[in-house]
Amino acid sequence: MQYLASVLENECGLNMENLAVVAVNEDDENVGVAINTAQGGSVTVNEDGTFDYTAPYDYIGQDSFTVSFSDGEDTVLASIEIDLINVYASDHSYYTLNNQNLFVSSTDGLLSLAGDVDDESISITKINGSSGNVATSVSLDHGTLYVYSDGAFSFDPTTDFTGVQSFEFTVSDGNSEATATATINVVKLLASNANFEELHDDELIITDYEGLLTFAEDAASDPLTIVAVNDDDEAVSQAVTTRMGGTVTVESDGSFDYTPPGASFGLDWFSYTVSDGTLTSTAFAFIDVYRVNQAPAGSSNNVNAIEDTPYVFDEEDFGFTDPNDPFADAVAGVKITSLPTNGTLNRDGVAVSADDFISIEDIWADLLAFTPAANASGSAYDSFGFKVQDTGGTEHGGTNLDTTERTMAIDVTAVNDAPANIVFPEKGTLKNNNFVFSTANNTAIEIADVDAAASSTVQLALIGTQGTLTLATTTGLSFSFSDGNGAGSGDGTADATMTFRGTVSAINAALNGLTFIPTSNYVGDATVELVSNDLGNSGSGGALADDDTVTIHVVNFLANDASYSTKHDVTLTAPNMMQMTNGLLYYVSNPQMLSLDVVAIDGDDTIIGDPVTTAMGGTLTVEADGSFVYDPPASWAGDDWFSYTVSDGTDFSTATIILHVTNSAPTFDEGLMGYRYSTTMNQSITAPNEPWTFGLLHYADDDDGDTLTITAVNGDPDNLDQAISTSEGGTITVSADGSFDYTPPTDWTGDDEFDITISDGITSITVTIVIRITS
Numbered sequence: 011m012q013y014l015a016s017v018l019e020n021e022c023g024l025n026m027e028n029l030a031v032v033a034v035n036e037d038d039e040n041v042g043v044a045i046n047t048a049q050g051g052s053v054t055v056n057e058d059g060t061f062d063y064t065a066p067y068d069y070i071g072q073d074s075f076t077v078s079f080s081d082g083e084d085t086v087l088a089s090i091e092i093d094l095i096n097v098y099a100s101d102h103s104y105y106t107l108n109n110q111n112l113f114v115s116s117t118d119g120l121l122s123l124a125g126d127v128d129d130e131s132i133s134i135t136k137i138n139g140s141s142g143n144v145a146t147s148v149s150l151d152h153g154t155l156y157v158y159s160d161g162a163f164s165f166d167p168t169t170d171f172t173g174v175q176s177f178e179f180t181v182s183d184g185n186s187e188a189t190a191t192a193t194i195n196v197v198k199l200l201a202s203n204a205n206f207e208e209l210h211d212d213e214l215i216i217t218d219y220e221g222l223l224t225f226a227e228d229a230a231s232d233p234l235t236i237v238a239v240n241d242d243d244e245a246v247s248q249a250v251t252t253r254m255g256g257t258v259t260v261e262s263d264g265s266f267d268y269t270p271p272g273a274s275f276g277l278d279w280f281s282y283t284v285s286d287g288t289l290t291s292t293a294f295a296f297i298d299v300y301r302v303n304q305a306p307a308g309s310s311n312n313v314n315a316i317e318d319t320p321y322v323f324d325e326e327d328f329g330f331t332d333p334n335d336p337f338a339d340a341v342a343g344v345k346i347t348s349l350p351t352n353g354t355l356n357r358d359g360v361a362v363s364a365d366d367f368i369s370i371e372d373i374w375a376d377l378l379a380f381t382p383a384a385n386a387s388g389s390a391y392d393s394f395g396f397k398v399q400d401t402g403g404t405e406h407g408g409t410n411l412d413t414t415e416r417t418m419a420i421d422v423t424a425v426n427d428a429p430a431n432i433v434f435p436e437k438g439t440l441k442n443n444n445f446v447f448s449t450a451n452n453t454a455i456e457i458a459d460v461d462a463a464a465s466s467t468v469q470l471a472l473i474g475t476q477g478t479l480t481l482a483t484t485t486g487l488s489f490s491f492s493d494g495n496g497a498g499s500g501d502g503t504a505d506a507t508m509t510f511r512g513t514v515s516a517i518n519a520a521l522n523g524l525t526f527i528p529t530s531n532y533v534g535d536a537t538v539e540l541v542s543n544d545l546g547n548s549g550s551g552g553a554l555a556d557d558d559t560v561t562i563h564v565v566n567f568l569a570n571d572a573s574y575s576t577k578h579d580v581t582l583t584a585p586n587m588m589q590m591t592n593g594l595l596y597y598v599s600n601p602q603m604l605s606l607d608v609v610a611i612d613g614d615d616t617i618i619g620d621p622v623t624t625a626m627g628g629t630l631t632v633e634a635d636g637s638f639v640y641d642p643p644a645s646w647a648g649d650d651w652f653s654y655t656v657s658d659g660t661d662f663s664t665a666t667i668i669l670h671v672t673n674s675a676p677t678f679d680e681g682l683m684g685y686r687y688s689t690t691m692n693q694s695i696t697a698p699n700e701p702w703t704f705g706l707l708h709y710a711d712d713d714d715g716d717t718l719t720i721t722a723v724n725g726d727p728d729n730l731d732q733a734i735s736t737s738e739g740g741t742i743t744v745s746a747d748g749s750f751d752y753t754p755p756t757d758w759t760g761d762d763e764f765d766i767t768i769s770d771g772i773t774s775i776t777v778t779i780v781i782r783i784t785s
Contacts, residue, residue: 074089075090101192112165216265222265252271256297317387323378430457440601447538455560464515468513479504480503487502573669579642594656604658627643681709
């Protein structure tokens with residue numbers, strides 16, 4: 011609980027004009043700083059007497075601190091006491107005519123100004139200190155009182171009594187309580203507060219039929235007149251200024267003319283005094299001055315985004331104005347009425363939907379952004395619709411949304427995208443053997459440029475080491491040019507280096523079949539470097555390039571990729587004549603018949619001859635002679651792999667082995683007649699019931715000989731061993747072993763169905779079981 015107040019509001023007998031706080035808890039250094047109070051709260055008292063108090067946690071009772079005041083000559087020490095309560099109640103004052111029963115509902119009753127700081131439920135528990143006085147008639151000095159626990163009450167004053175009747179009431183939350191006083195004023199003449207509404211810029215004219223006297227009552231029904239306005243008995247029939255600066259002229263019969271203040275909205279008021287010739291009573295007339303909000307206006311706009319860069323909108327982009335209201339409202343936000351079709355509109359990274367409202371706070375926070383599609387650009391690239399909204403609200407039929415849909419057009423300026431070389435990391439070839447880059451050999455190299463048109467010219471330089479290069483074709487290529495981006499060289503045949511230009515498709519055709527001819531008898535690493543240049547074909551940013559190098563290992567022997575197959579849960583041994591498998595060295599090209607050994611698995615040269623775990627969790631043991639044993643992961647099918655490295659003691663070559671672990675899916679014979687089982691009307695089936703009826707798995711098979719089970723009924727594993735409905739309202743209970751009990755729909759014939767899922771532990775199939783019911 012925090013409390014803000016001023017201690018200078020209390021009288022202390024000093025000169026208030028020069029009064030200041032000079033010490034807190036008798037220490038002048040405590041002024042303006044937070045200190046502890048007597049009960050562990052915190053207070054900061056400023057020199058001008060304002061203070062900020064924070065109560066101790068969960069404490070109910072009285073806390074205190076002292077303050078020293080000075081007027082420059084004398085000093086006074088005062089104790090400030092703060093009552094910390096859990097339940098609070100406030101005094102009430104009510105009015106009623108004499109000889110007239112007063113009833114006050116719970117809305118305006120004794121609990122209307124009461125509460126609990128913990129938001130616990132409260133009720134009236136005592137009247138005049140007695141719990142027995144709640145929800146029963148209580149005789150007071152001047153009438154009879156009946157108080158309900160929810161704070162509502164009725165009071166019937168003694169006949170012809172006028173004056174004041176008071177009583178105490180106690181509020182409780184069950185643990186704490188607070189007491190306050192209710193005062194009932196019994197009068198012969200009663201003026202009540204009056205409430206009116208007025209549209210700004212209009213004059214409010216109230217006739218006597220609905221005027222102020224309709225809010226006044228006289229017990230004797232004497233004629234009533236207005237005798238004063240704002241406590242001035244000479245103001246009747248005169249123009250009087252209201253509290254908020256409006257003007258009102260009140261006549262004695264209660265009629266009045268009211269003109270609202272020129273630049274204000276909200277609640278205005280004045281007081282009026284009623285007389286019956288003997289008595290007077292004063293009340294207030296409240297006038298709610300309102301206006302009808304007029305629609306704001308936005309402006310269609312055209313913004314420019316940059317390719318591959320989000321465009322972040324700001325308030326000015328939507329052209330908000332509020333020209334039709336006498337006092338312009340602020341912008342509240344933007345309603346998105348239609349979405350862009352090419353890019354995406356996001357709020358804080360989340361896609362916006364049509365009719366979403368984007369608050370101005372989100373726009374100020376740079377959360378509304380448009381992102382074009384990757385590498386896309388163009389004039390009039392995209393657009394979306396919107397309506398601006400103001401803060402004026404919709405009360406009294408007002409409009410806070412632009413009545414016209416506006417368009418946000420978006421141009422996207424192109425930015426040149428760099429070309430890309432598509433290459434493999436490294437390959438090998440035998441000494442004195444050509445290496446061909448091609449899709450057929452799975453060794454293709456290519457170039458790409460996302461923003462180069464089909465007819466655009468790009469440039470490629472090829473630089474070879476330890477050999478020469480010959481293109482597959484030179485059709486559409488140019489080798490003769492020279493400018494700031496380079497000069498042509500070579501002719502595409504047996505060139506160590508060459509630079510040429512052409513379209514992307516023409517260059518890629520030349521690369522598909524590019525041949526690298528190693529230097530005679532060379533053994534070692536050769537390279538082919540590709541430097542592509544888009545010559546600045548599209549968008550801003552100038553010419554961009556990409557540079558990649560392919561390594562070709564020229565070797566005396568070459569390990570090649572290979573694959574093996576085995577069924578799931580079956581050990582693969584190589585070499586093995588029964589399994590028709592060869593060892594790893596079988597797949598090594600070795601024209602010189604060198605002595606070779608397998609020296610590493612997956613790059614590790616310490617595990618030859620030891621079992622290791624493969625990528626998918628199998629177990630592999632490889633010997634130096636290339637023989638190996640592989641156990642697939644249990645109950646699993648798919649592709650596993652490992653790499654192997656061979657060596658002659660000097661050079662090395664590495665390749666990859668793929669292990670295909672296979673599984674045959676179960677099969678099911680659904681019957682030749684369109685149904686698997688049959689029965690007659692109202693006749694159940696129990697299976698197996700051999701030799702007449704077999705269980706469901708009798709008609710299932712697995713080529714691998716795996717054990718089959720039923721794992722779901724109608725797609726749900728929880729349906730096993732449960733009675734469920736079939737398609738036509740029959741009842742089926744299926745077990746994992748294929749046994750089942752079936753009851754057909756009552757008095758029905760036709761084909762009924764249900765689905766089962768059959769699994770071999772690895773692969774599942776779902777089949778439909780048809781049961782034909784005949785008469």
